[in-house]
Amino acid sequence: MKLIRIYMLALLMTLPAAIIGQEIVIEPENIVLEVGAKKKLNAYVMKDGKKLDNPVRMFSRARRSLSVDSTNTLTAILPGSYNVIAISPGAPRKTFEVTVNFPPIAEIKVDDVPNRIYAGTPITLSYAAIDKAGLTRKNPSISFTSKDESIATVNSFGLITTYKPGRTSIEIQSEDVVNTVNINVVKNPITRIELTSDGDQARTGDVFHFSAKALDAKGNEVPDAPLSYSFYGVSDNVSINASGLIKQDGRFVADEAGMYTVTVSCGVASASKTLKISPREVKRKIEVVGQGSVTDKHTSDFWVWEGIDGRDYAVTGTWGADGTAYFWDVTDPANITKIDSVQVDARTVNDVKISEDGTLCVISREGASNRKNGLVIIDVKNPREVEIISRFDENMTGGVHNVFIADNHIYALSGGQKYYIINIDDPKNPYAVSKFELDTPGHSIHDVWVEDGIAYSSNWSDGIQLVDVGNGIAGGSVKNPTQFASYAYPNNANHASFPYRSKSTGKFYVIGGDEIFPYGLNTQKGGVNRAAGYLHIVDFTDLDNPEEIARFEVPNAGSHNYWIEDDILYVAFYNEGVRVVDLSGELMGDLRKQGREIAWIVPNDPNGYTANAPFTWGAQLYKGHIFYSDFNSGLWSAKLEPEKPKETKIQSK
Structure with a gap:
């Protein structure tokens, strides 16, 4: 979750104007750029007619389209109009607009048209308008003209309707560029x-x-x-x-x-x-079993595991608080008991993970007082007396938002742009062996999940990235992470990715989740939030041609973290709690409309950090119970009633 970045920006944006009389000045005032151009801005603070030495920092709201570096230099990447925010301590923020011009259209590309078209059948032209910067123009102004409408006509969307055999041509025009397509209509057999x-x-x-x-x-x-x-x-x-x-x-x-x-x-x-x-008829009852209450601060991510003593434990992080992580005994899910805690130099412990053998915990750090926002490795052989054994801060000054442990390596996000792979063969002496980072303009990353030697990272606008870190599918390793497949969906909000091979069909999917806050984020005590976004089910069975085939969406809520086991999805939908979803069989279309939602549960807590304001972070199935953490109320457990007998799928006559 990118909450920490939103929170820090919110603090900067709401500083009191003290300060009255201070004003940020941007020169020049009206900024118009061409694609690919760079421009360094002159930014300073004025008060009572005097220029102050206060530093001014700028942030672009659309980094992939218009970037701003630490020297306040703009780089125009894509055409459009974009807001840039300028901030300086003690001065009201200033928002200004930068326009990046659309380059002229240079070419209209048309996909291959069949050598012959049967009379009475339609064909839709597939085309793209390319500008002089080599970019594909979205929603270009296009006109179509048929040279002989007795043979074929064409509408404003490029749909050709054929009437009788003969030859004619279709002209496609955008701005001053024209492309002519010849068509051959033949008798329909x-x-x-x-x-x-x-x-x-x-x-x-x-x-x-x-x-x-x-x-x-x-x-x-x-x-x-x-x-x-x-x-x-x-x-x-x-x-x-x-x-x-x-x-x-x-x-x-x-x-x-x-x-x-x-x-x-x-x-x-x-x-x-x-x-x-x-009807699909998969509904089941679900009931709350227990709660590990946290009401004095926000709760973030969690992990449940079996300790080396055979008992069951959980660890939870905290958000925007004092850098505390809590440890719980969850052997009896109806009696979740806090047994220990650690506190580190951080505002947020966003993510927590446990090693496969149940002996090590790694927690992330953001908002450290010394800006060393690295990770902390904790000995959890005895979860009642946990012990910090090492820290890793190298290259982590921008903050570690998410982590993952696999095969004695930690995958740790750095500065929201890349992840480092850190060897923990000796957990007291961790060291980085490699890193993975995209080279696209304004790239960023939110999460990484590792399974069977493949790292699945969530890269916002760049979408889902599959990287070989030891699987062998692309010759990669932890020392040589090698990307081999990807998929980016249009809303640019890929926040989480989870691999899933269907037990019932053998198809291989990756489920990508959005994170969107259409009304902003209220992090204060008493703040109530509403999120947006949904799950994108992408079929990666053919790695070279991934296909977004299905979705799961809850009205007026947004997806966050999730878990899949035995063809069932357990997903947190922020203000609408946990949703349990049937993934059996081949997937296609709108899963919620199809009646695939098995159950749902919303953790209302009148004693929560914000009372009765559920904001569920993630879910995990563990030994028959569903555990889930909530931003305002802590750790919960629930139980789903046993599955009803399944009916036969498609029946033939």
Whole structure:
């Protein structure tokens, strides 16, 4: 969670204006740049007509588009208008706008158009407008013109409708650039279509696979027929639309119980199949079992493990407070007992992790008084008498937000831009062996998770990064971390990533979670927060072609940390508590609409740091209990009732 950065900025932005009379001056006032240009600004503080020596620091709200370095030099990366904040101790903050001009369009690229298009079938042009900086223009102004509308017409979105055989051309224009596409419309040989599927009955959320063949009058297949899939449904619930999702490769999933008709067409030929969809019916009861209350400060992340004495323990961090981490006995989840604590030089202990053998704990540090915001390694062989055995601060002055332990190595974020890999064969003498950092403009990182020798990092705008740190898939190692796959989704908010291989299908997914605060973050006692964002389920089965295939979203809430076990997802959704989600079978579409949510629980606490203001941080399944931490109330445990017998998936006639 990037809360510490937001909190520090908030402090700087709300300093009293003392200070009355002080003003930050930026020169020049109206700043317009071209893409790729740099400009150093002159920034100073004035009071009563006199120039002060107070330093001025600037921050860009869009680092990937417009960056600002420590010398107050702007670098224009992408076109648009951006806000920059200037701060100085004792002066009100100043926000000013910088405009980066759009370069002229230089080229219109069009993907390959078929050599022949069958009369009566549509085709949509795929195109991109490239400007003189080599950037693809988003939402360019484009016009289309058909030279012979008796053969084909084209609408404002590039959809070509064909009528009769013949040759014509389509002109595509943006600004002063024109590209001409020649099309050849031929007689349509298709007379009928055969449509098959892998069943005709299933539950909501189950994925059907349709296969279609276009045939000519002699019954021969027309292999290049442009087939188009669609569906129509009638819900069992008359007040709800029978929604679903169909892909043009023949995959279909229904959100609501009811009757659905899937149709494939090509010109005047079509074929249909009807499906009966039943409710998924996976709901189960969930009940609170216990709580380890923390009400005098915010709670951050946690980890539950089995100690070497066979008892069960947990560690929790704290946020924006005094650098304390708490240790708990959770052997009886109904009686969570605080047994020890450590305090380090920090405002925030954001992340906590335990080694695989249950003997070491590592905690992160942010906001240290000496700016040595490193990590701390703790001996937890006896969780009732934990002992700090070493610290690691090298290259960590910007703060360690998240950490992970795997195979005697700690993966520690540094300054929100990269992670170092630190050897702890001798935990009293840790040392860095390598680091991983992207080279993209304004890059940043939030989290890293390591499993089977692969590090999955969450890199905000750069998305999910898969790095070989010992798996061997790309020849990487802890000394030579090697990136081999990635996926970035459009909202630029990738905050967490969790790998998941489906037990029921064998497909390999990585689930990427957002973190968004649309109304800002209130960190004060009594502050109530609301987050946004959702989970993106990305199919990485084909590493070279990852596909975002599904989502899980809770209205008016935002995702945070999560856990997956036995095809079930346990995810914290901040102000809407913990959600338990069925991930069985192939995944596609809107999982919540499909009725895949098994249960939910919200930790309201009238005695919390902020009373009755749940803000759940993360969840972990451990020995049959769901443990979860909450920003305002501490550590909790809950129990899900046993699973009901499963119904058969897709049924064939």
